[in-house]
Amino acid sequence: MLVRSVDQISQDNVEQEGAEGVKIRWLISKYAGAPNFAMREFEIEPEGHTPYHSHDWEHEVFVLSGEGVVVSEGEQISISRDTVVFVPGGQMHNFRNTGSGVLRFLCLVPHKKD
Amino acid sequence: MLVRSVDQISQDNVEQEGAEGVKIRWLISKYAGAPNFAMREFEIEPEGHTPYHSHDWEHEVFVLSGEGVVVSEGEQISISRDTVVFVPGGQMHNFRNTGSGVLRFLCLVPHKKD
Numbered sequence: 001m002l003v004r005s006v007d008q009i010s011q012d013n014v015e016q017e018g019a020e021g022v023k024i025r026w027l028i029s030k031y032a033g034a035p036n037f038a039m040r041e042f043e044i045e046p047e048g049h050t051p052y053h054s055h056d057w058e059h060e061v062f063v064l065s066g067e068g069v070v071v072s073e074g075e076q077i078s079i080s081r082d083t084v085v086f087v088p089g090g091q092m093h094n095f096r097n098t099g100s101g102v103l104r105f106l107c108l109v110p111h112k113k114d
Numbered sequence: 115m116l117v118r119s120v121d122q123i124s125q126d127n128v129e130q131e132g133a134e135g136v137k138i139r140w141l142i143s144k145y146a147g148a149p150n151f152a153m154r155e156f157e158i159e160p161e162g163h164t165p166y167h168s169h170d171w172e173h174e175v176f177v178l179s180g181e182g183v184v185v186s187e188g189e190q191i192s193i194s195r196d197t198v199v200f201v202p203g204g205q206m207h208n209f210r211n212t213g214s215g216v217l218r219f220l221c222l223v224p225h226k227k228d
Binding site for chain 1: 118142147174178205
């Protein structure tokens with residue numbers, strides 16, 4: 001069993017093209033022994049956003065704090081604490097902070113197939 | 115894309131033997147189209163607990179609020195907001211509320227293989 005507080009886990013800037021003001025922590029990953037999927041925490045600064053992109057895998061998202069929108073093909077939906085988002089694989093999407101504080105959420109993904 | 119607030123999702127009592135004062139919401143499930151794993155929210159009343167048991171699949175847990183402990187083979191570790199817990203498959207475990215308020219956490223599991 002592995003038990004840690006979030007602040008014990010290192011945080012990195014997301015350098016991916018199209019990301020602005022985004023930080024990530026890999027809370028539970030394959031390197032922690034997780035066999036199937038990974039739990040990540042994202043923090044987005046005010047006016048920041050993740051890349052608008054798509055990929056083959058799904059996202060399972062839970063918003064912890066802050067105010068923002070999730071943008072997808074023709075849709076823009078407000079998100080805040082306790083919002084749950086499922087983004088299927090293959091769908092364009094991004095997350096944008098529209099508030100004055102940090103937008104913080106969990107985003108879980110299946111492990112990439114090697 | 116599916117976007118909902120937690121309070122829009124139905125909550126059920128956990129009737130499983132060994133569970134006391136436990137409620138569950140299936141936030142994202144295979145019925146919502148998730149192909150690989152499910153996101154559930156648990157609420158445990160003061161003095162309540164989940165069953166002390168083991169199973170083949172893992173848990174990926176994130177504590178949202180409250181105070182409690184996670185108990186495993188010979189270990190009892192305090193948990194509170196922003197605690198991350200990984201319980202590997204095959205390990206005995208339960209979650210106990212030791213505080214005066216509700217203990218609330220996310221617990222994600224892979225879909226059962228049919």
